[in-house]
Amino acid sequence: MDCIGVIGYGHMGSMLVDGFLSSGVLGVDEVVVTSRRQESRDACAAAWPGIGIAATNSELARQCRTIILAVRPQEVKDVLHEIFPAMDGDEHIVSLAAGVGLTELEGLFSGSVTRAIPTITSTIGQGTTLVCHGRQVGMHDALRIEGLFSSIGNVMLVGEEELPAATILSSCGPGLLAAVIEELAGAAAHASSLSGDRALELATETAAATAAYLRETGETPGDLVGRVATGGGVTEVGVKGIRERLPEVFDEAVAAMLERYGAVGK
Ligand SMILES: NC(=O)c1ccc[n+]([C@@H]2O[C@H](COP(=O)([O-])OP(=O)(O)OC[C@H]3O[C@@H](n4cnc5c(N)ncnc54)[C@H](OP(=O)(O)O)[C@@H]3O)[C@@H](O)[C@H]2O)c1
Structure with missing residues (x-):
């Protein structure tokens, strides 16, 4: 059978x-x-x-x-x-x-x-x-x-040569993005009177809506940043800081994950 x-x-x-x-x-x-x-x-x-x-x-x-x-x-x-x-x-x-x-x-x-x-x-x-x-x-x-x-x-x-990097994005990705959502919500709650629960609810919904928006409109993340981060506005300040510091953080995280990936199952 x-x-x-x-x-x-x-x-x-x-x-x-x-x-x-x-x-x-x-x-x-x-x-x-x-x-x-x-x-x-x-x-x-x-x-x-x-x-x-x-x-x-x-x-x-x-x-x-x-x-x-x-x-x-x-x-x-x-x-x-x-x-x-x-x-x-x-x-x-x-x-x-x-x-x-x-x-x-x-x-x-x-x-x-x-x-x-x-x-x-x-x-x-x-x-x-x-x-x-x-x-x-x-x-x-x-x-x-x-x-x-x-x-x-x-x-x-x-x-198969693509599998390690693709696995980081598709299979580890939910864990990585969940950590980003948690950090973003935590920072907003920490710096304000917004409760942690409500901050997390907003950050989670925004992450889901942003992914759906990118998927449905076909815009690139860069296009979307350009729409939201208008010159001299609030978003622009945050995006600038993220673009200065996140590449290094993600380069290190991806390198560490690829190293661990190679060791799994050995
Ligand atoms: N978790 C993820 O997000 C994810 C994503 C992609 C791929 N994977 C891969 O999927 C595989 C499973 O991951 P998982 O997260 O499901 O692990 P898991 O929750 O630990 O499940 C593995 C199961 O295998 C069973 N098992 C262990 N030894 C066995 C044996 N000799 N004979 C029969 N059953 C046995 C265990 O059964 P009992 O509970 O009955 O002891 C256990 O429930 C891993 O190879 C992982 O790399 C995981």
Whole structure:
């Protein structure tokens, strides 16, 4: 049976199962899930009555041709070794693990391998899943996976050499931008009588509206800055300070993240 198997029912695994099933792209009879702890398997069975639950990774591998590895990077190798005896070589392995490259995955499994990097915002059907197919992945399998991930947001096909920087933007990005929203709101509350809660509410709504505005109008961020930061006005003072100091902050942050990215899973 060509069902989709998900190994690891943590943050990402449960998000994918919820997204695939609630979007209707898959039915419960087309998905099999397993996870290390019985508690996680029970949680999945309770959330999605009728879904396939496998007691072990090998049992799942015997039932599914497409197997999504939603375990931490350090666990990918062990899980692949574990399911190997239950596989016939025709499977399509889809790894979500940051930092575990196609060469390494293809060294462990010589069949079809894809890397897919979703983002936490896929929970609400937004954001971009990065997809990078290995050399053995045929057209049918490629389109199937791209279609599946399209049900939880956008899909962008990327070359593996682009993946670290693209991951920083799409997958780490929500964390980075949330930190920026928090700092901006905190600074406004700190310098005024506006409460922290109301400042955060305003900053969050403004961030969402700004992203929607850029997306809908097609203006660049520079265009928008030019519209808002009129000469001698209030915004101009803030933008000037940000443009003087933020490039260095972001250069350092991106360099540190790229360094850490290279070390994950090693
Ligand atoms: N979090 C993100 O925003 C994000 C974004 C893109 C990609 N990723 C990638 O997605 C993967 C999963 O991340 P996550 O945030 O979902 O991690 P997580 O919440 O820790 O989930 C991993 C799950 O794997 C299960 N697991 C561990 N060892 C296992 C084994 N031997 N057999 C079966 N299940 C096992 C654990 O199950 P139990 O709970 O049952 O023990 C755990 O719930 C990682 O490789 C990460 O790099 C994450």
